[in-house]
Amino acid sequence: MWIEEIINSKGTRYKFCERFLVNNKKIKLSVTLNSKTAQAKRKATELLQAKLYDVLNKVEKKQLEKINSLTFIQVANEWLEYTSPTVKIDTRINHKNYVNRIKKVISNMLFVDFTPAVAEKIVSDMYYKEQLSYSYSNSTLIVIKAVMKYAKKSKYVQDISDFIDIRLKKRPATKKEVHKLQNKFLNADELKSCLHQLKEINPRIALAMEFIALTGLRCGEMLALRIQDYDKLNSVVNINGTLLKSARNGEDIQRGTPKNIYSYRDVIINDRAKNILDAIILENKRLASWNGKKYKDRGYIFTNSTGNPFNIQYINKKLRQIKIADKKISSHIFRHTHISMLSELGLSLKSIMQRVGHNDPKTTLSIYTHVTDNMNNEMKNKLKALNF
Known part of the structure; x- marks a missing residue:
């Protein structure tokens, strides 16, 4: 507290001043008395405290x-604006979609x-009643x-512990869901049929999907590849970006950072993948x-x-025209197919994760824990050798 002396026609008076922190902002309060004695100082302190209480109450x-x-939803929109500068554009769009889902x-x-x-109730109804995926329902809960x-x-609220304690328990998988999990890759014959059909629809997209099946890239990573990312001599492509799903053709910013830090990687490619790149680069020229x-x-x-x-x-729209029994064809199924092929080759989980840019073993395991026909046949042959 400090004192300012005021002199006017009525004499000398004393303004007792103090600064207080209110809502993270400093405010100045003052009271004026006729003296600056110790008793006046005590009275000024009491009056300033009373003024402060009035301000705090208001x-x-x-x-x-x-x-x-x-x-x-107004609070959610404030949160969207608050987090906007710190997240990727596609993440921002996903957050907005989850908020819109809650608003419905x-x-x-x-x-x-x-x-x-x-x-x-919102997330439980989504997952248990509407039978939406666990990933989508739980992501809504996270938001x-x-x-x-x-x-x-x-x-706006003091205690949120009951919100933080909410957990979405996985329900037993239905037969349809188990079948879906086991059918998110293509075997060799299905892959050939798929690429053959796609070649009739759009040859360039057919080559692009074959490239994903050969490399395991995400579709966005494949589309973000530039000529300088292709090291033909060492048979490597450098993954350092992804195409923004929200970007429109011709926009200045179409390329963003990869999904996570583990997605930055060099991917070894075989001769067929190199032929695809060479053919498309020549056609572009x-x-x-x-x-x-x-x-x-x-x-x-x-x-x-x-x-x-x-x-x-646009790619996925074309892929929906492909007819493969019991398979939903999207760009991601070619990536899953590559992971399945790697598992058939007997490669370690760690090497597969590094190649495809996964940081969580559960993600990789969820794709290739199924037993392919080739793996089944190999097991049968080995079981025949068992003899006690």
Whole structure:
């Protein structure tokens, strides 16, 4: 506390001043008395404290009014804006989609009415009633918890422990789900049929999907490949980016960072994969030479007729035209197929993880713990040799 002397026609008076921290901001409060004796100082302290309590009460009342009028979605939108600079563009879009999914259920529910029971019911209904995937339902729960953590930081709520304690227990897998898990790869005959059908629809996409089956790249990683990422002499492609799913052709920013730090890697490629790259690069040069007005060389390898990388949604649209019994064909099935081939070759889990850019063994194991026909036949032959 400090004292400022005020002199006017009425005489000398003394302003007792103090700074206080309110809502992380410093504010100045003061009271004016006729003297600066020890007794006056004690009285000034009491008056300043009373003023501070009044300010705090007004702030608390204003904050309470704000909280009582806030909807959960408004808080979620604040969280989206808060996290936006710290996450990738595609992650930002995913977060917004999860918030929109929650909004469909609760509409304009007030934040104070959004209880742990409401949150648990949202994700439980998604998973148990609507039979949505565990990954999608649990990701929604993770977003809810993240919003509540932000709300606590913003002093909209004091205790969020009941939200943090919510767990989504995996239900027993149905026969259909087990079948789906066991059918997210193609055997050799299915792969040949798939590529043959695709060649009739779009030859360049057929080559691109064959390249994924040969290398195990994610589709976005394959589309982000540039000529400088291809080391033909050492038979290696360097993975250092991914194509943004949200990007449109012709946008300045189409290339983002890989999925995680483990996705930065060098991938050894065989002669067939090199032939695919060489053929497409040569074709790109022809397109740029013959039709330079339409084809703009931006350095990408797997491009459409304008020089832009293929759009992932466009690729998957074409892949849905492929007919393979009991198989849902998407760009990712070719990556899973490659992982299955590696497991058939008897490669270690660690080497497979490193090649495909996985950091969690569970992710890799979930793809190749199935027993392929070739592995089954190998087991039968070895079992025949058992004799006691």
